[in-house]
Structure formats: C-alpha cells, structure tokens
Amino acid sequence: MRAWGGAPRILRPGRVACDAPPRLAARLVLGARTPSRIVWQLAQRLPDRPRELVPALAEIPWEKLLGRHAFAVRASGRSPELRHSGHAARVVKDGVVARYRARGLARPEVRPRAPELLVDAQVAPGDVRVGIDLGGGSLHRRGTGRRGRAPLREDVAAGLALLADLAGRRLVVDPFCGTGTLLAEAVALAAGVPAGRDPRALPLARLGPFAGLDLAALGTEGPEPAGLAQVRGLGADDDPDAVREARATLARLGLAGRARVERTPVETLALPDDERGLVLTNPPWGRRLAATDVERAWAALGRLVRRRPGWTLAVVSGDPALTRRLGLRASRHHAVRIGAVGARLLIYEIDG
Numbered sequence: 001m002r003a004w005g006g007a008p009r010i011l012r013p014g015r016v017a018c019d020a021p022p023r024l025a026a027r028l029v030l031g032a033r034t035p036s037r038i039v040w041q042l043a044q045r046l047p048d049r050p051r052e053l054v055p056a057l058a059e060i061p062w063e064k065l066l067g068r069h070a071f072a073v074r075a076s077g078r079s080p081e082l083r084h085s086g087h088a089a090r091v092v093k094d095g096v097v098a099r100y101r102a103r104g105l106a107r108p109e110v111r112p113r114a115p116e117l118l119v120d121a122q123v124a125p126g127d128v129r130v131g132i133d134l135g136g137g138s139l140h141r142r143g144t145g146r147r148g149r150a151p152l153r154e155d156v157a158a159g160l161a162l163l164a165d166l167a168g169r170r171l172v173v174d175p176f177c178g179t180g181t182l183l184a185e186a187v188a189l190a191a192g193v194p195a196g197r198d199p200r201a202l203p204l205a206r207l208g209p210f211a212g213l214d215l216a217a218l219g220t221e222g223p224e225p226a227g228l229a230q231v232r233g234l235g236a237d238d239d240p241d242a243v244r245e246a247r248a249t250l251a252r253l254g255l256a257g258r259a260r261v262e263r264t265p266v267e268t269l270a271l272p273d274d275e276r277g278l279v280l281t282n283p284p285w286g287r288r289l290a291a292t293d294v295e296r297a298w299a300a301l302g303r304l305v306r307r308r309p310g311w312t313l314a315v316v317s318g319d320p321a322l323t324r325r326l327g328l329r330a331s332r333h334h335a336v337r338i339g340a341v342g343a344r345l346l347i348y349e350i351d352g
C-alpha cells in the first residue's frame with residue numbers, strides 16, 4: 001500500500017485501515033493485491049463508555065456517507081465498557097441511528113445479513129475506531145476462476161512475494177508452481193499490475209464521497225512508481241494438469257507474455273542465466289505424495305540454487321525435517337499461515 005502512496009495502519013493480520021482521500025482509497029481497494037480487508041477510517045480515540053460513545057458517533061455525518069443504504073456494524077476487540085463484539089456493534093449502530101434522528105431524517109435499514117455497506121468498529125480500552133469496510137468483506141476473491149487441488153489464496157501468495165522482496169529482480173522462478181498462483185502474484189506485483197477487482201462487485205460506488213469517481217478507470221491504475229516492469233516469470237511442475245492450470249492462471253491475469261510454464265520435474269530443471277533471480281516456491285509437504293518423493297524433491301530444490309550466487313530462495317515450509325533436506329542455511333524467516341496451518345517462509349541468500 002505504501003507503493004501506492006497510502007499510509008496503512010495494520011489492524012490485525014490482513015486487515016488494514018487507511019484514511020486516504022477517496023480517490024487513493026478507491027485505487028487501493030480496486031488494485032492492492034495483499035490486504036484481505038481495507039477499512040476507510042472515519043474516527044479514532046472515541047470514548048468506549050456507551051453513554052459517551054453514542055453522542056460522539058452522532059457527530060459523524062453518516063447521512064452523507066451511508067445515505068439510505070442498508071447497513072450493518074461489524075465490531076472486534078473489547079474493553080471493560082464494551083465486553084463483547086455484539087454489544088459494541090449495537091452501541092455503534094445506535095450512534096449511527098442517533099445521527100439520523102438528530103437531523104430529523106428517517107433511519108436507514110439495519111441489515112445484519114448481506115448489508116449494502118458495512119461499518120467497521122475496532123474497540124480497545126478508551127479507544128473506539130470506526131470506519132467503513134470498502135470491500136464489504138474479504139477481498140481475497142478476485143474472480144480469477146481458480147481451480148486446483150492446493151491453491152494458495154491470492155492475497156496470501158501476494159504477501160509471500162512481498163516478504164520475499166521483489167526489489168531488483170528480473171526473474172522469478174517457481175519450480176513447484178501448481179496452479180501458478182504464487183508465480184502470477186509475484187510477477188504481477190513486481191510489474192505493478194493492479195488486482196483488477198470489479199467495482200460493480202464492491203460497495204464502494206454506494207458511498208457518498210466515492211460517487212463522483214470513475215471507478216472503472218481507477219481500477220486499471222497500478223501503484224506508483226509502476227514497479228519493475230521488466231520482471232519475467234518461469235514456472236515448472238511435473239504434473240501436466242498443474243502446468244495447464246498455471247498457464248490458464250497467467251493468461252487470465254494478462255501475464256502470459258511475462259511468464260512461461262514448463263512441465264519439468266525439479267530434479268532436471270535448469271535455472272536460466274540471471275544475476276539476481278528469485279526462486280519463490282511452495283513445495284509439496286507430503287500430504288499427497290510419498291514421503292521419499294517429497295524428500296527427494298526438497299533435496300533437488302537445494303541443489304538447484306546452491307551454485308547460483310546472487311540468487312535468493314524463498315520457500316514455504318511447514319516441516320523442519322524437509323527444510324533440512326535443502327542443505328542450506330537460512331538468512332531469515334517469517335512466520336506465516338497457509339490456511340489453518342502455521343508455516344515459515346524461509347529466505348536463503350545464496351552467496352559465492
């Protein structure tokens with residue numbers, strides 16, 4: 001989000017708040033690849049005592065934001081005054097409704113299921129923050145029509161690519177590319193290609209301050225600066241179905257000209273000549289394959305990069321015994337979650 005000129009604040013993993021002007025906030029929601037939720041922040045440090053919170057919320061011009069749209073409040077966190085999220089959501093809803101009443105306006109419909117606009121409240125002792133969830137829910141579904149057996153979520157894949165650090169890369173290689181999600185997200189991020197969410201599927205256009213924006217045009221604008229436009233991708237997998245799907249993934253995202261996919265087992269894959277390539281991969285962890293095949297594949301991955309000074313290997317591992325098969329010493333690692341599974345993204349800087 002910083003690359004777009006936004007100043008995000010992390011609310012909790014995957015959920016970010018921004019108080020950017022509407023045009024920038026819209027570009028982020030339409031184009032940012034990693035956040036699963038973006039909350040447009042309206043107020044912070046509001047009192048958490050319900051008697052004080054309701055009039056404080058009634059100061060916010062909700063009628064100009066929500067208009068007549070049906071809304072719901074989603075709250076998280078708690079304080080001694082607001083002990084559970086249901087209570088907090090009710091109090092925030094009361095504050096919104098109080099604003100309409102004070103102005104002599106008919107109250108908008110409160111619709112807990114499938115609201116048209118979602119008010120977000122974060123509660124901490126003495127500090128309630130409210131905003132509007134610009135995506136109306138999780139942003140990870142991008143309509144890329146993925147299938148596949150073990151696909152990574154797109155936002156998780158994009159987050160892994162950012163952690164691996166794409167700066168200065170000309171080539172990204174995924175030797176176990178599966179459905180191609182990780183490769184596609186890395187290439188798209190490096191090249192500054194926006195996520196391309198459909199504004200018609202987002203609540204954004206219903207929000208008063210966003211009404212005058214040309215959302216279709218904003219959705220095609222990538223981050224500034226335009227990233228590393230020259231990056232190329234190479235995917236490989238020994239499963240022909242995976243190769244077909246990875247090619248389809250890249251084509252759907254308009255990346256077919258930037259990345260190619262070959263059917264090659266890691267044991268015989270050769271890395272192209274490139275000074276600072278990045279191998280970014282989520283290898284098999286042995287849930288579907290025989291343990292010996294998996295161990296052999298990890299050892300081959302280690303051999304693939306070992307004699308490539310200047311290259312970086314970034315690998316997702318949920319199993320230290322498999323990690324050891326690489327025969328390499330990690331430079332750093334990050335704790336990550338893949339679905340419900342805790343894992344690590346291990347980074348190996350290969351030197352001569």
Ligand SMILES: C[S@@+](CC[C@H](N)C(=O)[O-])C[C@H]1O[C@@H](n2cnc3c(N)ncnc32)[C@H](O)[C@@H]1O
Pocket residue numbers: 148150151152175176177178179180181182236237238239242264265266267282283284285297
């Ligand atoms: C965990 S999946 C990768 C998932 C991928 N990141 C995605 O989002 O779809 C591991 C992939 O490694 C492939 N694979 C397993 N053994 C291999 C080998 N020896 N050489 C190349 N690919 C292999 C499997 O076919 C599978 O597609």
